[in-house]
Amino acid sequence: MAGSTPASPSADAATPPQLSLAAESWRRFRKHKLAVISMFILGALVLAVVAGPFVWRVPINEIDFTAKLQGPSWHHPLGTDDLGQDILARLIYGGRISLSVGLAAMAVALLVGVLIGAMAGMASGRVDAGLMWLTDLFLSLPQLPLLLLLIYLFRDTLKAAFGAEGGVFIMVVAVIGGLRWMPVARLVRAQFFSLREKEFVEAARALGAGRARLVARHILPNAMGPVIVAGTIDVASAIIAESTLSFLGLGFPPDVPTWGRVLFDAKDYLDIAPHWAIFPGAAIFLAVLSINFIGDGLRDALDPRRVI
Amino acid sequence: MSRQFLLRRLLIAIPSLLGISVVLFTVLALAPGDPFSELVTNPNVPAEVRMALRAELGLDDPIWSRYLHWLWAMLHGNWGFSFASRMNVSTLIMQRLPATLAVIGAAQLLAMLVAIPVGVLAATKPYSIFDQMANTMAFVGFSLPTFFTGLLLILVFSVQLDWLPFVYSTTLRATGWAWWWEQVKQSIMPVCVLGLFQGASLVRYVRSSVLDVIKLDYVTTARSKGIGEGKVIRLHVVRNALIPVVTLIALQLPVVFGGAIVTEQIFRIPGIGSLLIAAILANDTPVVMAVTFVFAALVIIFNTIADIIYGWLDPRIAFR
Numbered sequence: 001m002a003g004s005t006p007a008s009p010s011a012d013a014a015t016p017p018q019l020s021l022a023a024e025s026w027r028r029f030r031k032h033k034l035a036v037i038s039m040f041i042l043g044a045l046v047l048a049v050v051a052g053p054f055v056w057r058v059p060i061n062e063i064d065f066t067a068k069l070q071g072p073s074w075h076h077p078l079g080t081d082d083l084g085q086d087i088l089a090r091l092i093y094g095g096r097i098s099l100s101v102g103l104a105a106m107a108v109a110l111l112v113g114v115l116i117g118a119m120a121g122m123a124s125g126r127v128d129a130g131l132m133w134l135t136d137l138f139l140s141l142p143q144l145p146l147l148l149l150l151i152y153l154f155r156d157t158l159k160a161a162f163g164a165e166g167g168v169f170i171m172v173v174a175v176i177g178g179l180r181w182m183p184v185a186r187l188v189r190a191q192f193f194s195l196r197e198k199e200f201v202e203a204a205r206a207l208g209a210g211r212a213r214l215v216a217r218h219i220l221p222n223a224m225g226p227v228i229v230a231g232t233i234d235v236a237s238a239i240i241a242e243s244t245l246s247f248l249g250l251g252f253p254p255d256v257p258t259w260g261r262v263l264f265d266a267k268d269y270l271d272i273a274p275h276w277a278i279f280p281g282a283a284i285f286l287a288v289l290s291i292n293f294i295g296d297g298l299r300d301a302l303d304p305r306r307v308i
Numbered sequence: 309m310s311r312q313f314l315l316r317r318l319l320i321a322i323p324s325l326l327g328i329s330v331v332l333f334t335v336l337a338l339a340p341g342d343p344f345s346e347l348v349t350n351p352n353v354p355a356e357v358r359m360a361l362r363a364e365l366g367l368d369d370p371i372w373s374r375y376l377h378w379l380w381a382m383l384h385g386n387w388g389f390s391f392a393s394r395m396n397v398s399t400l401i402m403q404r405l406p407a408t409l410a411v412i413g414a415a416q417l418l419a420m421l422v423a424i425p426v427g428v429l430a431a432t433k434p435y436s437i438f439d440q441m442a443n444t445m446a447f448v449g450f451s452l453p454t455f456f457t458g459l460l461l462i463l464v465f466s467v468q469l470d471w472l473p474f475v476y477s478t479t480l481r482a483t484g485w486a487w488w489w490e491q492v493k494q495s496i497m498p499v500c501v502l503g504l505f506q507g508a509s510l511v512r513y514v515r516s517s518v519l520d521v522i523k524l525d526y527v528t529t530a531r532s533k534g535i536g537e538g539k540v541i542r543l544h545v546v547r548n549a550l551i552p553v554v555t556l557i558a559l560q561l562p563v564v565f566g567g568a569i570v571t572e573q574i575f576r577i578p579g580i581g582s583l584l585i586a587a588i589l590a591n592d593t594p595v596v597m598a599v600t601f602v603f604a605a606l607v608i609i610f611n612t613i614a615d616i617i618y619g620w621l622d623p624r625i626a627f628r
Binding site: 133136145 | 336444448451566570573596
């Protein structure tokens with residue numbers, strides 16, 4: 001480089017090869033064995049859900065009363081339900097919805113949380129106090145009862161506007177996301193408070209960077225580590241929340257077999273067809289467990305305070 | 309703990325309760341659907357009568373005035389009338405509340421009985437085999453959704469083994485000891501489902517809280533005075549480490565209530581959680597609103613109690 005003059009010609013050769021930030025994080029992530037295993041499990045689940053319908057071509061709503069409530073067999077690897085519908089096909093289809101609800105709700109929660117946290121963190125003073133009071137208020141709201149109340153009140157309007165499946169999807173994503181942003185907002189605010197006093201931010205400000213540029217280019221990228229961890233765990237809790245709603249019979253309509261919905265249908269046949277309940281339950285459990293472990297691994301990898 | 313702290317803490321709870329009532333009322337007011345929609349399609353009711361009824365009931369008033377009326381009625385215990393159950397909402401909730409509180413209380417007790425010993429043991433030997441196993445079990449515990457564990461327990465203990473009843477009954481015929489025995493038998497599964505889920509997330513908090521305290525200087529001092537390790541842990545470490553856990557238990561309460569709704573639904577416990585679901589399915593709006601508000605109020609009440617206990621356990625907080 002033209003502008004920099006090394007202290008001596010051999011100065012560069014002595015330093016060990018520098019790892020990039022991503023490579024360093026990956027090195028730390030790999031040390032968490034359960035997180036790595038979980039990544040493969042989650043990857044397999046996602047692959048099965050995305051590519052499954054192209055391989056397993058049984059329709060999800062093919063009714064066959066001669067084969068109802070059968071246990072696992074070659075024809076139906078995960079058995080059939082009370083209408084003789086293939087459970088594997090239904091779980092593959094439902095998994096798409098369950099997983100995408102989790103991802104979309106996480107995106108909503110992160111968006112709202114980062115926005116409010118950044119506003120509180122940059123403004124401080126009265127705005128900060130007001131926003132934090134709001135955050136604390138939302139934190140003390142009981143989520144599931146409120147979720148049920150909102151769905152009860154707004155279900156029909158959204159169904160009319162976006163169709164049965166789309167309306168419920170938007171509803172569930174917005175409500176779950178809208179009730180999960182508080183931890184993210186607190187994290188972002190705390191990060192902003194410490195980062196905005198740092199020298200590099202001061203340097204950027206001295207160079208004439210505006211408020212928006214300071215936030216977007218300098219502070220926010222450095223605050224993202226804990227936010228990514230919180231976002232990962234949000235996916236897991238959103239999947240549980242959606243399954244809980246469907247399990248209570250208040251989520252997606254009966255013809256949309258999300259994992260929770262299949263469990264809801266299966267619970268009255270526990271004595272004669274336990275497989276019907278066990279497979280969707282195991283799918284939810286595996287997805288949530290692997291996401292939680294990945295979140296734990298990411299915490300090791302991205303939390304700079306932690307030294308391994 | 310000064311009386312001033314107690315008073316201040318109680319006063320903080322009031323704006324929170326008001327805030328929650330505003331949130332709930334706004335949600336209700338924004339919701340589509342008109343209580344008079346049935347009258348619109350009824351040809352026997354002329355439009356003027358409908359308008360007069362609306363005006364008389366205050367439906368055309370501005371929203372803040374309706375809110376104040378609603379709040380005033382709620383404060384006087386006038387919570388409305390349940391059309392599905394044909395009784396006052398407040399009576400209905402008072403009938404159902406004890407069952408919910410009993411299940412939640414027993415589950416919290418179980419959670420603490422499991423989480424505190426396991427968390428303390430794991431923290432005294434960090435990164436040992438026991439610690440790793442406890443950590444993995446904790447992850448499994450809070451990744452298992454309550455509705456799935458509930459179904460699994462029913463499958464094993466009610467369907468396969470036929471040891472425990474899976475429907476909670478409030479009209480037990482037995483009396484005396486036999487009544488208690490039946491009561492315990494039918495409560496085991498719901499309490500376990502809720503308590504173990506709760507305990508799993510608590511274990512990690514206890515562990516990290518103990519780890520924070522165990523490194524402090526006064527613990528080293530106690531050890532160097534020759535006090536046995538068991539005594540140091542029990543009398544010096546655990547007592548201080550459990551103080552923040554009180555707050556964490558209170559912070560977890562909204563999640564516990566969610567779990568309680570699910571368990572009550574699975575095991576058919578007649579608490580306010582199953583009342584909420586039944587009311588939603590029956591379109592019984594007054595009950596839905598009241599139960600949601602009761603859940604929210606319970607969270608705030610328990611948070612306040614936890615804060616006061618915290619101030620009593622840790623006097624430094626009370627003087628801030």
